[in-house]
């Protein structure tokens with residue numbers, strides 16, 4: 271009888287080998303252990319007897335797999351050495367504890383930062399650059415003249431109108447627009463390259479650009495609308511920047527009035543309050559962190 275039971279155990283164990291999960295190149299694979307690797311026994315609470323199928327897993331247990339008490343002795347928790355305890359627990363549950371991250375690898379994220387002229391998009395991005403290193407800030411191509419202090423290839427790619435139109439022709443831009451008489455556009459190749467390296471991508475666009483990107487990317491990107499605490503604060507900021515003529519100042523103010531109405535097309539709104547740049551940056555960081563922690567990840571394809 272005992273011999274028959276042992277044979278049954280052995281035969282069944284070949285169908286119920288413990289499965290070990292390994293991750294190779296971002297994919298999960300399952301590997302079955304060799305039947306000689308594993309030792310487990312089964313406790314029969316009714317008879318108080320142990321039936322041991324040495325060196326094999328027995329599927330002949332009468333209790334649920336996860337909760338059944340096992341014959342592998344677990345040392346006392348307050349006295350045992352941690353490694354010894356871990357080994358005993360592994361033997362009891364039937365597999366070694368994996369060091370693979372339990373969180374799935376997050377997809378690269380595209381973050382679109384937009385808002386009216388003068389609200390502080392550049393200022394927020396400049397600070398984000400300093401505090402968060404997993405981000406790639408896409409360098410926009412523009413046909414507008416360089417402002418004092420700006421660096422070609424860092425702040426923008428400064429190109430002529432002809433060069434810009436040639437990029438449009440070759441479909442090299444994700445989005446482009448004519449803004450206050452100058453072209454601005456986002457090179458696709460740069461995004462692809464950095465997403466492939468695992469970076470999250472930050473795009474800085476005006477409202478017009480954000481609307482186009484929403485059409486192109488839909489819900490596959492995160493859209494953040496930056497606002498000042500009031501219209502007055504925004505105008506004062508533009509005046510203080512001293513980059514505008516009287517005419518362009520008036521155009522920017524009129525445009526800003528229209529633009530704030532588009533806030534409901536964005537996913538998040540962040541107030542960049544006077545003297546509180548740091549708070550705005552922190553909120554943008556938190557938005558990115560929360561998006562990266564989402565179970566259902568966005569998956570942008572450029």
Ligand SMILES: Nc1ncnc2c1ncn2[C@@H]1O[C@H](COP(=O)(O)OP(=O)(O)OP(=O)(O)O)[C@@H](O)[C@H]1O
Pocket residue numbers: 385386387388389390391392393394507508510511542543544545546547
């Ligand atoms: N929280 C803040 N408090 C005070 N000043 C700020 C704040 N944020 C930005 N500024 C200043 O406001 C001015 C406008 O900011 P910035 O140039 O970053 O705006 P922008 O949205 O990028 O404008 P544009 O779209 O016209 O390029 C700058 O002089 C900047 O230093």
